[in-house]
Amino acid sequence: MKSLALAFIALTLIGCGAPKSADTPKPSVAIINEAHGYADNYTPDKLETLKSTGKPFAVFVGADWCPGCKRLTKEIIANQIVLPKDTAILTANFDNELALRREYGVAVKHTGIFFDANGEHLYTKGGVVFADFMTHLAKN
Amino acid sequence: MIKNLKLIIAGLVSALLVFQIFHFAEHFIQLWMWFVGFRNMPFMSPWATEIVWVLGEWMVPGEEDYHRIFKLGVELLHLIGNMLFLLGIIGLRLLIKSKYVTWALWFQAFHVFEHVMLFFTAYYIHQAIGMSTLFGYFQPYGTDVFDEVALTNYRVWWHFIANLIPTVLVCMSFKRKKKDS
Numbered sequence: 001m002k003s004l005a006l007a008f009i010a011l012t013l014i015g016c017g018a019p020k021s022a023d024t025p026k027p028s029v030a031i032i033n034e035a036h037g038y039a040d041n042y043t044p045d046k047l048e049t050l051k052s053t054g055k056p057f058a059v060f061v062g063a064d065w066c067p068g069c070k071r072l073t074k075e076i077i078a079n080q081i082v083l084p085k086d087t088a089i090l091t092a093n094f095d096n097e098l099a100l101r102r103e104y105g106v107a108v109k110h111t112g113i114f115f116d117a118n119g120e121h122l123y124t125k126g127g128v129v130f131a132d133f134m135t136h137l138a139k140n
Numbered sequence: 141m142i143k144n145l146k147l148i149i150a151g152l153v154s155a156l157l158v159f160q161i162f163h164f165a166e167h168f169i170q171l172w173m174w175f176v177g178f179r180n181m182p183f184m185s186p187w188a189t190e191i192v193w194v195l196g197e198w199m200v201p202g203e204e205d206y207h208r209i210f211k212l213g214v215e216l217l218h219l220i221g222n223m224l225f226l227l228g229i230i231g232l233r234l235l236i237k238s239k240y241v242t243w244a245l246w247f248q249a250f251h252v253f254e255h256v257m258l259f260f261t262a263y264y265i266h267q268a269i270g271m272s273t274l275f276g277y278f279q280p281y282g283t284d285v286f287d288e289v290a291l292t293n294y295r296v297w298w299h300f301i302a303n304l305i306p307t308v309l310v311c312m313s314f315k316r317k318k319k320d321s
Contacts, residue, residue, distance in 0.1 A: 065180050067189060068206030095180075108288070110207050129204040 037083025037137065039076045042092035042100065051119025055086045058133050061101065063094035063109040072110065075130050087137040112136075149231050156228030157310065163221045164307050171300045179289050182296050184214075192217055199263070208266065215259040215268060218299075222252045229310065236313055244309035251302045272298040 040046060042059055050057045060076060062069025073091050083089065092100055094109040104113045105124050112128035114136050115121055125132065166188055173183035184192065196203075196213025203209050226248045233241045254270045261269040261276075269276040278291030 063180065065178070067193075068210045071206045127205060127207050129206075131204055 037080055037085065037087040037089070039080040039083075039089045039091060042090040042097060044099075046090055047100075050088055050090070051115065053086070053088075054117055055088070056117050056137050056139075057088040057090070057115050058136055059090045059092050059100070059104075059113040059115075060128065060133070061092045061094050061097065061106050061109060061111045061113065066094070066109045069094070069110050072128070072130065076133070079130065083134070084137045089133055089137075146235065149234055153228050153231035153235065156224055156231065159221075160225045160228060160307060160310075163225065164303050167300045167303045170296055174292070174296045179292050181288065182292055188217065195220075211262055211268065212259075215255070215262045219252070219255040219259045222248065222255050225306070226252050229306065232310065232313070236317055238313040238316055240309045240313035240316060244306040244313070247302075247309065248306040251306065254302070272302075 047059065060072065062073050064070065076089050076091060080089070094101070094106070094111075100106065100113075104121060106113065108126045110128065111124060111126045112132055113121065113124050122136075166185060169185065170183045192210060192213035194213070195216045196209035196211070199212045199216060200209060226245075229241065229245045229248050233245055254272060257270040258268040258272065261267060267276050272295050273291065274294065278288075278294060
């Protein structure tokens with residue numbers, strides 16, 4: 001019985017010494033789904049990571065006070081399963097992401113920023129609809 | 141017979157003027173929210189927002205551009221709201237012969253004309269053009285000049301005042317009527 005208890009304590013101590021999952025570096029972007037695309041919140045890190053994935057992607061810039069933007073954001077998140085494989089749409093906040101807006105010429109809310117597979121900025125379009133994202137991601 | 145007709149008109153006018161109380165309250169809240177700091181777009185109550193979506197989707201079924209759906213819904217809701225108030229004032233004019241009602245009628249007719257312009261330009265050329273948008277100068281899309289906050293400032297105040305004037309004139313006509321009787 002004693003030896004069992006000692007073995008249990010030993011195992012517990014060994015377990016304590018094992019590397020914790022929190023210590024392993026987390027990918028800065030959600031893992032690209034092999035079956036379909038995904039949608040995620042914008043951060044500069046995620047944008048940089050996506051530029052090196054070799055797949056086209058886009059950023060939707062919407063505002064939480066804009067009813068149309070809220071609807072399109074919902075549509076993007078709800079339909080990420082129909083996005084082409086390995087592609088991505090990041091959703092960014094118009095009011096907070098001033099650096100992103102300045103860099104890619106976003107003057108109005110409800111705007112899409114489109115990138116090709118090499119991570120190059122193609123164009124910025126105001127008044128985008130979900131079909132714009134689908135067309136871009138499928139074409140490039 | 142005439143007495144019955146007058147009663148019917150009075151009932152309709154009352155209903156339309158009660159509607160105007162809610163309509164004006166919406167503009168009052170919008171202005172209040174403007175003072176509080178909601179200036180990126182004119183504030184709308186959740187129930188008005190819901191009506192806007194329903195009207196917009198009814199206007200352009202199958203449209204994918206949420207911005208267009210919402211814009212058309214907004215313009216149609218304003219047009220309907222102001223036409224109802226105009227009908228109320230026309231009915232009131234039949235019941236009360238007062239210079240205040242006449243002025244309110246002219247002013248509201250002018251206000252409705254503005255909304256006819258805004259609605260049809262938004263529908264046909266995708267840009268609301270009228271006095272309250274400085275003839276399309278303050279527009280998010282389609283022009284080089286973009287200033288959504290300026291558009292909101294201008295439009296919120298314009299429509300609040302445009303609603304305030306005929307509403308006050310109608311109230312003054314009631315006050316005069318009460319004084320006379």
